[in-house]
Amino acid sequence: MQLDQLDRLIVDALLEDGRATFAQIGHRVGLSAPAVERHPEIVSALTVTGEADAILHILAADVRHFEQVVERIARERFMVRTKSELVMSPLLRREAQGIAAS
Structure with missing residues (x-):
């Protein structure tokens, strides 16, 4: 994968402040906020290490709705590819309590 000038600017910004929104x-x-402002089904977006650039959590009514959302996201000009995984059922969900970042 080759980085263009915009990619380098984004990486530089993240290197300066890895917690930047x-x-x-x-x-x-010089860009507007990401396309998740245009997709109300996206309930969270996270940057990650590894092969993916980001993980998007999508809340959809059913599988067809999910497919439609993924198709809309895939048409965004900045998208190169998508990989989807469906959550069957949550095993654990807890709020962070008393955990301080160091």
């Missing part, structure tokens, strides 16, 4: 990074590099 999408909106902050977008402002710094």
Whole structure:
């Protein structure tokens, strides 16, 4: 994968402040906030290490609705590819309590 100038600017912004929000990074590099402002089904978006650039959590009514959302996201100009995984049922969900970041 080759980085273009915009990619380098985004990486530089993240190196300076790894906790910056999408909106902050977008402002710094001259872009609007990411497309998740246009997809109300996206309930969270996370940057990650590894092969993927981000993980999006989508809340959909059914599998067809999920497919439609993924198709809309895939048409975004910045998308290169998508990989989907469906959550069958949650095993554990807890809120962070008393955990301080160091």
